[in-house]
Amino acid sequence: MTMTVAFCSWCGKSSAEGSHSVCTQRLSMIDPPRYCPECARRMVVQVSPAGWTAKCSRHGETTSPAITG
């Protein structure tokens, strides 16, 4: 199953509309995702010293790629 990236996970708006350059920058530097990319629901996010997990009540949990320890 492939995941659709319909929404920006920083601002929660449609990925296809408007510019998301600030969002992309923040996501690459200091922010974990906050909105589910599939449905734009706000996710429950837990940041830990070495990573993060983000949970959408509908689409389940995503974990940061580099989580260690």
Place this chain on the structure above:
Amino acid sequence: MTVAPEQVDVLATAREQVLERGEGLTESQILEVLELPEDRLEELLELAHDVRMRWCGPAVEVEGIVSVKTGGCPEDCHFCSQSGLFPTPVRAAWLDIPGLVKACEQTVASGATEFCIVAAVRGPDKRLLSQVRAGIKAIRDAGMDINIATSLGMLTQDQVDELVDMGCHRYNHNLETAKSHFPNVVTTHSWEERWSTLTMVRDAGMEVCCGGIIGMGETLAQRAEFATQLASLNPHEVPMNFLTPNPGTPYENYPVVEGAEALKTVAAFRLAMPKTMLRFAGGRELTFGDLGTKQGMLGGINAIIVGNYLTNLGRPASQDLDMLTELSMPIKALNETL
């Protein structure tokens, strides 16, 4: 004929007063430092570094932090994405004990000697305190040898005593900004309420960790005022944060503090508090980037938070640790006093 009094250069004064005698700058002297032109920045940073080396030594204290209760806070600190009063994207979350132990393991693995457990609350309730107690016990049962600090908001005397009993050796509670600026930043509690928690913590024998955030619309004079107020508290540690404008908060459109200005502020705080541990905390990634972090370590800073913060991400711990190796700054050993 009247002769104008000779203007004494503030850095020359600081060299004698702070570097030689270990006596922090006064409020008006700090303001003078903050007003120095940019072409004096290098000289200022060098002096701040000399002061840090002379009075604190080369060791750097490394700390990891984790949030056990995120979001949904009833307070209205205007910078905070965890306030439940602002439409921020942060949702409330609780970290369970296994998650807390894992976060501590990650911190130990980074070489840190300090692990701070943080909750977004006005003050702790029974449930939170028992969660923290169980968490500390689980960390100890897992055999992890690390100092444990907590940050749970405003405390009563009973709660202070309970934390001491749990083995919490340091308590973080930030004054956030100058007393004169505080009512513009927070309206749901006062600077004095924060101060009273801090004095209780200090009197109970816990180490006091107290700092704030630069870049919340305060004037340079208010930065000097803040540094003086912190110095009068004589905390063990001062974490310095730079505003991260978070979406949904009243400060979401505030500009990020510019790198040179931030470095100048760090150096001025070092000259105000020559013997205090000064920690790079949140916001350094946005304000400084990689290069500036190194400059800060050579400009008065002697402690860092590695890895991620409470709701934001930092650069990987390994990057900071490599930087310390490159700078020949050893990581402070456990139980070593800076």
